Amino acid sequence: MMKIIHLKSPNYISYKKRRNIQSIVIHYTGMRSLQSAVERLISKKYEVSSHYLVSRAGKIMQLVKDNNIAWHAGISNWFNFKNLNKNSIGIELENKGHQYGYQDFPNKQITELIKILKRLKKKFKIQNINITGHSDIAPHRKTDPGEKFPWKKLYKNDLAIWHSLDEKFINNFRLKKLININKKNMVKMIKKLGYSRVLKAGHLDKDFTKAFQRRHRQQLINGIFDQECYLILNSLQKFI
Numbered sequence: 518m519m520k521i522i523h524l525k526s527p528n529y530i531s532y533k534k535r536r537n538i539q540s541i542v543i544h545y546t547g548m549r550s551l552q553s554a555v556e557r558l559i560s561k562k563y564e565v566s567s568h569y570l571v572s573r574a575g576k577i578m579q580l581v582k583d584n585n586i587a588w589h590a591g592i593s594n595w596f597n598f599k600n601l602n603k604n605s606i607g608i609e610l611e612n613k614g615h616q617y618g619y620q621d622f623p624n625k626q627i628t629e630l631i632k633i634l635k636r637l638k639k640k641f642k643i644q645n646i647n648i649t650g651h652s653d654i655a656p657h658r659k660t661d662p663g664e665k666f667p668w669k670k671l672y673k674n675d676l677a678i679w680h681s682l683d684e685k686f687i688n689n690f691r692l693k694k695l696i697n698i699n700k701k702n703m704v705k706m707i708k709k710l711g712y713s714r715v716l717k718a719g720h721l722d723k724d725f726t727k728a729f730q731r732r733h734r735q736q737l738i739n740g741i742f743d744q745e746c747y748l749i750l751n752s753l754q755k756f757i
């Protein structure tokens with residue numbers, strides 16, 4: 518049994534009918550302390566919330582009921598979904614974030630997160646490709662949960678997509694320039710992963726590429742789509 522502490526955030530839209538939940542968005546709080554994060558998420562003033570918050574010590578808090586709409590995603594796109602609050606569940610992880618000193622995610626926190634994800638995946642029949650990070654759905658505004666978030670571990674728990682290439686092997690292609698690549702095809706492949714509406718004019722700009730790297734090639738976030746990124750992109754096509 519999962520132990521959940523119930524807190525009440527006023528920042529939601531109540532939903533009477535059964536909500537069409539198709540995705541989960543993972544965030545970090547990006548605040549100096551857990552207390553300030555909780556205060557923000559339950560304060561009317563800020564108009565933000567999430568369904569769950571998991572502390573670094575592994576405490577699970579629920580702030581908004583699953584069937585109500587929490588305000589966590591903002592302007593966002595994923596496949597054909599626009600502004601994902603309506604069709605998603607938001608989970609915040611306590612972490613100071615890039616602004617205040619980005620931290621590793623402790624095992625205790627990830628273990629509890631995995632429990633929540635397993636339960637939600639089953640309850641709402643959510644596909645792994647729709648378990649996303651905030652930076653996936655809003656790459657030009659957001660960097661959370663960031664490159665330290667263990668997507669590979671989620672993949673091993675059948676909760677996310679991840680490439681199936683040998684990491685040492687693909688390392689040889691890092692920082693190598695793309696040559697003789699059909700850029701149009703490359704963009705098509707990227708769009709198929711869910712990034713269909715987030716590319717500005719179908720263009721791989723630096724911020725988007727960084728978001729892709731935070732999600733799929735976490736050791737180097739430089740905003741340049743190199744041969745290693747391309748190999749990863751190819752490997753991910755099996756999930757489509």
Ligand SMILES: [Zn+2]
Nearest residue numbers: 544545651661
């Ligand atoms: Zn976020």
